[in-house]
Amino acid sequence: GGAIVANDMHLGLSTPNIWYRASMVWRDTRPRRLTGVTLPGVPSLVAGSNGDLAWAFTNSVGDWSDLVIVEPDPADPNRYRTPSGMLLVATVRETIEVKGGASVPVEIRETIWGPIVDHDSSGRERAVAWVPLRDGGMNGALAGIETVETLEQLFDVAARAGIPAQNMVAAQRDGRIGWSIAGRIPRRVGHDGRLPTSWADGTRGWDGWVTPAEYPHLIDPPDGRIVTANNRLVDGAALEILGDGGYDPGARARQFKDDLQRIAQASVRDMMTVHLDDRAIFMSRWRDLMLQTLSAADREDSEARRELRRAVRETWTGRASVDSAAYRIVREFRTQVGELAFAPLIERIRQVDTEYSPLAARGAEGALWALVSERPLHLLDPKFKTWTDLLLAAADRTAQDAQKAGGIATYVWGRANTVHIRHPLSVAVPLLGPFLDMPAEELPGDSHMPRVQGPTFGASERFAVSPGREQDGYFHMPTGQSGHPLSPHYRDANAAWVTGAATPFLPGSAVHTLTLRPAGAPQSTEAAKSK
Known part of the structure; x- marks a missing residue:
């Protein structure tokens, strides 16, 4: 049996895209082929497959x-x-x-x-x-993964690589799978890094790097599945090594895990369904809370509240779909509840940072849900008599936001989640937009689900591949391969990324050939015929 690596690195979206597709073929002790994505100007592959191993990254969210x-x-x-x-x-x-x-x-x-x-x-x-x-914090050691053949070799190279520390997930040709951290990890002495402290007396600080043998890792878990979605994967001593840089609360990782558990015999193509899962499981309890708040018999009713209640009850599809008003309403309700519930608790912070958003913190959901579930009166803003009053105020604010946007009928998620992939020049000179930018697209998805999508943020690529079976893999990315607006390949990959169409992981037959040769070298007949 084989193993599959599926990946979609979430980054800011712009054109030209950050990634450059590449397939490198050479021979040393044996024929080699390396396929995946690299960064323009970087002489090594970032994520992909070398035939023996496939690997990919997600943000580790450790404390570096x-x-x-x-x-x-x-x-x-x-x-x-x-x-x-x-x-x-x-x-x-x-x-x-x-x-x-x-x-x-x-x-x-x-x-x-x-x-x-x-x-x-x-x-x-x-x-x-x-x-x-720090010395050694940045280096080119990651290029060593191009010829590794086992997970152990891969993780040893990754631990010595001077890159921003990432979760690395990998699959071996024979079906083994694993996870570890790629990138240097500082060895903290005398402190855990959670709070600022003085290093003046030498009892606290960094003492070199954690050795590869000490790196946390997970190889061949019993259920045969590994999920990293910016969530915490370890605890205890391993967590002390990595620290906490603000892990994702885990709803997205759980949804990934559940999706994979439902697939008994997974194929590469099954991964696209997982990649594009836009079910709003995270928001479902907020929908229940909103309906409970708006449906109680002793609540003062209004046409705006009745309209909200009808939309949330009757048009909820359970997905962050572009035509869903209910999803946008529930999402906005959660935002307004957060603003009102946290307001007295962050008043002093707002005096220093007026733009501070309590819901921007990745750990905010746990605290917010505890507040609206347990409803402690000593933490309730004095503006409200009860927590129910606060929740009704949040619903009213949501209704006002919908009215400002044209009414609930047009208050659909796609209007708020319209993706704009722009060129840096068009940002400065908007008249260049039609020439340089990708078409604006209303897309499904959001932050707490597998299909992460925002107006300027989302999957910078998607691929799934089984090492040794690269011909069965798929790959797509926004925009196109070329950075030249007049090239036919400037935007030709965008439609597949928008619709979720699976395009081949491997390149097809060569259409154009560019031959590079040292200056002064004679031009061969073969090179003269290239174009």
């Missing part, structure tokens, strides 16, 4: 940086305390040239731990210690 409180010399603010004694803050001055305007001077102050980036509420300066700023 720390804030270090800088202890200044009382007699000289340009000196600071370190384990080696007082040192001078290094100052780097740069100038940013601005076309048509005055140049902007920039001063960067650096410590042995990293640059000073801000100060805390007490006025203490803080430096950031970040993996890529």
Whole structure:
């Protein structure tokens, strides 16, 4: 039996796309073929298959940086305390040239731990210690995965790779599967990194890198399935190594897992159904809460509330579909409940950051659901007599939002989830939009489901492949392969990505050939015929 890797890396969407499809063929001790995606200008594959192994990435959401409180010399603010004694803050001055305007001077102050980036509420300066700023934190070691043949070899190379730390999922040709972290992990000493702290006396800090043998990993789980969707995969000692950078609450990962569990004998093509799953399981309990709030007999009724109730009860499809008003209503209701419920708790934060959004925190759902379920009066905003009053106010706000958008009949999810894939130049010069941008598309999907989709964010590619059976795999990505607007390949891949059509993972027969040869080398007859 074989194994399958399915992947869709969620990134900001723009044209040209961030990825470049590639299939590299060469021979060393044996014929080699490497197929997948790379980054333009990067001399190695990022995700794909080498015939023996297929691998892919998701954001690990571990904790790969720390804030270090800088202890200044009382007699000289340009000196600071370190384990080696007082040192001078290094100052780097740069100038940013601005076309048509005055140049902007920039001063960067650096410590042995990293640059000073801000100060805390007490006025203490803080430096950031970040993996890529350390020796070995960035390197080209990931290219070593191109010829590996086993999971163990793969994860050893990945642990030494200087890349932003990622979840790496992989499948071996013989059917084995595994997960680990790709990228360097700092070895913390004397602290867990959760809060800013001083490293001045040497009892706290980073002491090199965690060794590959210490990396958390999962190989061949009993159920034969591994899911990473920015969720937490480990606890205990392994979690202490990785830290917590704000893991996804897990609803999307659970939906992925349930989808896979329902497939007894999985094929590569089955993965497309999983990729495009837009069922609104995460929002279903919020729908129930909204209906319960609007349906109680002792509630003051209004035409707006009755209209909301009818739409949510009668038009709910259970999906984040483009024609669903009920999904958009329930989603907006949750947002409004969050704003009202968290308001008294984040008042001091808003005094510092007026744009702070409590629901932007990935752990917000647990706290919010606990509030509306347990309804503690001591945490209720004094503006409301009861939690029910707060929920009704959230429903009224939702109705007002719908009316501003033209009424509930046109308050469908597709209107809010219209995808705009734009070229950087058209952002600056909108008149270029029709020439440079992809067509605007109303698309299904949202953040807490397998089909992650927002107006400017979503699957930057989708593929599924079984190593050794690449001819059965599929791949698609938004926009096209070319970055030239006049090329026929500038936007020819976009339609398949929009509709979820499976296009081949492997390239077809060559249509155009470009031959590169050293300067001064004689032109061969074969090269002369190429085009």
